[in-house]
Amino acid sequence: MRGPTVTDDAAIGYYGVPPVKASPFDWKIAAYVQIGGVAGAAQVLSAVAAAAGGRRARGVVRHGRWMALAGAVLGPPFLIADLKTPTRWYNMLRIARPTSPMSVGSYILTGFGAFSALAALPAGRLSDAAQVPAALLGAGMATYTASLLSATSSPFWAEAPRSLAVQFACSSVAGAAAALSLAEQAAGRPGTAATLDAITAAAAAGELAASIASGHDHKEPAVAGALALGVAVPLACHAANRLSRRPSRTLSVIGALAALAGGALLRHAVIQAGNRSTERPRDTFRLTRPPEPARLPPRR
Amino acid sequence: MTALIPDESALTAGTTVRPGRRYGFFTDTTLCIGCKACEVACKEWNALPADIPGLTGMSYDNTVDLSADTWRHVLFVEKIAPQAGGERVTTMPPFQSNWLMMSDVCKHCSPAPCLEACPTGSLFRTEFDTVVVQQDICNGCGYCVPACPFGVVDLNLSDGKAHKCTLCYDRLKGGLEPACAKSCPTDSIQFGEIDDLTERARGRVEELRGLGRDDAYLYGAPGTPGATGGIERLNAFFLLTDRPEVYNLPEHPTRPAERFAPGMAAGLAAVAGLTLAAALLFGRNGGGDGGRP
Ligand code: SF4
Ligand code: SF4
Numbered sequence: 403m404r405g406p407t408v409t410d411d412a413a414i415g416y417y418g419v420p421p422v423k424a425s426p427f428d429w430k431i432a433a434y435v436q437i438g439g440v441a442g443a444a445q446v447l448s449a450v451a452a453a454a455g456g457r458r459a460r461g462v463v464r465h466g467r468w469m470a471l472a473g474a475v476l477g478p479p480f481l482i483a484d485l486k487t488p489t490r491w492y493n494m495l496r497i498a499r500p501t502s503p504m505s506v507g508s509y510i511l512t513g514f515g516a517f518s519a520l521a522a523l524p525a526g527r528l529s530d531a532a533q534v535p536a537a538l539l540g541a542g543m544a545t546y547t548a549s550l551l552s553a554t555s556s557p558f559w560a561e562a563p564r565s566l567a568v569q570f571a572c573s574s575v576a577g578a579a580a581a582l583s584l585a586e587q588a589a590g591r592p593g594t595a596a597t598l599d600a601i602t603a604a605a606a607a608g609e610l611a612a613s614i615a616s617g618h619d620h621k622e623p624a625v626a627g628a629l630a631l632g633v634a635v636p637l638a639c640h641a642a643n644r645l646s647r648r649p650s651r652t653l654s655v656i657g658a659l660a661a662l663a664g665g666a667l668l669r670h671a672v673i674q675a676g677n678r679s680t681e682r683p684r685d686t687f688r689l690t691r692p693p694e695p696a697r698l699p700p701r702r
Numbered sequence: 703m704t705a706l707i708p709d710e711s712a713l714t715a716g717t718t719v720r721p722g723r724r725y726g727f728f729t730d731t732t733l734c735i736g737c738k739a740c741e742v743a744c745k746e747w748n749a750l751p752a753d754i755p756g757l758t759g760m761s762y763d764n765t766v767d768l769s770a771d772t773w774r775h776v777l778f779v780e781k782i783a784p785q786a787g788g789e790r791v792t793t794m795p796p797f798q799s800n801w802l803m804m805s806d807v808c809k810h811c812s813p814a815p816c817l818e819a820c821p822t823g824s825l826f827r828t829e830f831d832t833v834v835v836q837q838d839i840c841n842g843c844g845y846c847v848p849a850c851p852f853g854v855v856d857l858n859l860s861d862g863k864a865h866k867c868t869l870c871y872d873r874l875k876g877g878l879e880p881a882c883a884k885s886c887p888t889d890s891i892q893f894g895e896i897d898d899l900t901e902r903a904r905g906r907v908e909e910l911r912g913l914g915r916d917d918a919y920l921y922g923a924p925g926t927p928g929a930t931g932g933i934e935r936l937n938a939f940f941l942l943t944d945r946p947e948v949y950n951l952p953e954h955p956t957r958p959a960e961r962f963a964p965g966m967a968a969g970l971a972a973v974a975g976l977t978l979a980a981a982l983l984f985g986r987n988g989g990g991d992g993g994r995p
Contacts, residue, residue: 416777416950417760419767422853426844443973450977455984486842486862490822493841497823501959504845505821541977545969552965553819553958554848563961567969575976597987601980608972680848683950690851690952692930 415683422555422686424677427484432670434480435547438511439574440581440665441473442543445518447578447601449537452530455594462594464525465585467533469578470540471522474515503550510546514539544574547669551676557689558618558679559672565616569609569668573632576605577665580636580658587655596643599654602661603640606633624671632664708877715879717894724831725874726810726937727883728899730906731949732918733890734803736776740882740891741765741805744774747870747881768806770858773867774882777804779948804949805882805891808833808854808867809922810937816866818959819849824864831896831937832869840864851933851955869938896937900924903941910941917943921951931956 415421448466451459482491495512499505517539520532548570552563559566583598610633613625639657643649679685709718719725744750750771758764761778768775779802814833817825824840827833835846835855842862846855855866870880878884883893892899900923910918922928922939927946929935931954946953 414947416779416948417763419760419950420853421950421952422851423847423856425848426857446973446977447980450980451984454981459984484843486844486857486859487840488842490839490841493822493824493839494843496839497821499818499821499823501818501962502821502845503962504819504843506962508821541970541973542966544973545966548969549962549965550845553962554845555815555851555853555955555958556848559848560956560958560961563965564968567965568972571969571972572976575973575980579980593987597983600983601976604979604983605976608976612972676848680853683947686952687947690954690956692927692954 414687418683420681420686421683422557422680424680425554425556425673426486427673427677429670430480430484432666432673434477434484435570435669435673436577436666437473437477437480439544439547439570439669440577440662441470441477441518442514442540443571443574443578444473444582445470445514445521445533445540446537446544447575447582447598448521449533449540452533458591459594459597461586461589461591462582462598465582466578467518467522467529469581470514470518470536473543474511474518478511478515503546503553507542507546507550510539510542514543541571545571551672554676555686555689556676556680557682557685558622559676561689562616562618565612566672568612569616569672572605572609572612573665573668576602576609576632576636576661579605580661583654583658587651587658592649592651592654595654596649599636599640599643599657602636602657606636606661609633610637622671622675625668625675628664628667628671630664631660632668635660635664710877711879711893714884715893717879717898719830719874719877721829724896724937725869725894726832726896726899726939727807727869727880728892728894728903728939728941729805729807730890730892730903730941731802731804732910732915732941732943733888734776734805735888735890736762736778736801736803737887738765738776739885739887740774741772741776743881743885744867745772747873748773748868768808768854768856768866770856770865773807773865775806777802777806777949779803779944781944802944802948804940804942805886806949807882807938808869809852809928809939810867810869811851811933812935812937813933813957813959815849815851815933815958816846816855818957819845821845828871828874830869830871830874832871832874834868834871835864835866837863837865849958851952851958896935899939903939906941915943919943921946927953928955930954932960933957 444466451462494508517536523529548567551559579598579601583595586595636657639653761780763778781800840863883891920926922936924935
């Protein structure tokens with residue numbers, strides 16, 4: 403007699419009942435991941451501009467600090483709204499648990515918000531000093547949300563922890579450079595905007611490489627669509643601007659908007675794909691296949 | 703809290719409950735008759751409402767799954783149905799008439815992925831080495847739900863908190879055996895100290911193999927399937943006679959927390975690389991007329 407095996411599609415599992423449960427995370431978490439990631443990366447880019455950009459990058463430094471603070475203020479309400487008992491949001495800081503990305507993330511967010519508030523003070527020694535820790539925590543903001551998703555048992559997130567983190571990190575940097583580029587264009591500084599567009603393009607290329615490396619063998623159309631918008635459009639716009647003798651402001655703006663929208667869509671699509679992947683027993687059992695043939699007793 | 707009979711568990715389960723020792727369940731699925739007494743006892747003691755009032759068509763299983771309101775779930779694996787490849791089973795081994803029944807429950811893992819994920823400390827390890835949600839602390843973030851490799855803990859949206867089996871924490875404090883184990887008429891669910899249970903379970907596997915059931919094995923005891931990927935043991939472990947997936951159990955669950963550091967390292971490395979690229983671009987263009995000939 404044959405029992406079901408991992409390769410027998412129809413017979414696997416128990417009446418198709420999901421062996422793991424889906425997270426309750428919805429668009430509010432996706433919104434936070436995008437806002438927090440872009441804010442964190444904006445602080446990083448602002449710090450880079452302060453260190454390496456010289457006088458002409460001062461606008462970028464200032465705008466980056468403001469964006470970081472704005473994200474640190476606007477993001478958390480989405481997190482709190484997603485709690486099922488929101489009045490107890492402060493319990494997030496009740497303990498510190500290094501094994502929990504959500505606990506670690508709560509402290510990253512708190513520290514990032516505090517230092518970003520100081521860094522947004524009028525230019526001076528205090529704000530410059532505060533920007534260093536703010537930018538380091540900002541790098542964490544750009545990344546930790548992906549690790550938070552991967553440190554679960556949802557197959558879509560759990561099977562690619564590294565590439566998911568690189569995708570989120572790159573998408574955050576692309577989004578921040580795009581937002582800063584829009585601000586530079588608005589201020590009539592196309593030169594710095596072009597530098598920022600190049601950073602967006604570099605980050606988009608990284609995102610693309612990571613998504614190819616992730617090797618998700620079930621196709622998620624929404625994730626692919628988000629990549630097309632957030633990666634292909636900015637890359638194409640940037641390439642066109644590099645090749646033409648007169649870089650177009652419109653192309654720069656379109657590329658930046660696409661990077662931001664694509665980033666938001668990517669977060670939402672990845673969260674939905676992870677939740678949905680729990681409903682496919684085959685994906686869970688593929689994730690939990692033993693690394694070497696198991697020593698189960700003989701089948702009768 | 704004092705029980706009516708001091709150390710009642712000594713009478714019903716042959717073990718006394720003392721803080722500082724490790725307790726759990728050994729569920730021997732070869733003894734399960736699918737009576738669902740455990741489900742009823744659990745619902746009664748913990749005052750849990752019914753999930754599904756109708757019939758599901760999933761064999762005799764109208765419970766379907768563990769949930770915020772269902773902490774014991776008896777599976778009915780009907781092995782007489784057509785198997786993969788269109789083959790119909792025509793012979794039945796003389797044991798359990800080709801039915802597999804199993805009373806599923808929270809595994810009280812050690813280490814416990816749900817506990818490791820919980821940011822509020824609501825999920826904690828008790829003095830009996832069990833894993834319990836503190837309802838007065840949980841803020842309903844829901845992170846424990848996808849963290850659990852066995853799909854056990856769940857949110858109840860009507861009170862906004864996570865719920866799961868407490869291994870009858872209140873009863874243990876009063877010296878009582880957990881309700882499900884006490885109610886089990888065949889002793890398929892056995893409650894006791896982990897070391898005693900493991901020894902008993904290993905003996906049972908030997909006994910079954912001696913009877914010709916060479917497919918009997920333990921799931922969740924140290925060194926067996928289920929206790930894998932950084933999870934050292936399941937304090938509620940099982941004796942199974944078919945592949946874990948047949949019981950909807952993962953063969954090689956992993957500790958999700960182990961994916962945290964590799965992800966962070968890769969993501970931070972990407973940010974560092976892009977920071978360097980940005981520094982070069984800003985430096986070369988002086989933040990000025992980059993991209994312009
Ligand atoms: S089975 Fe799930 S809910 Fe129970 S202790 Fe393990 S991780 Fe937690
Ligand atoms: S839902 Fe409650 S028990 Fe679960 S991780 Fe969040 S705070 Fe902890």
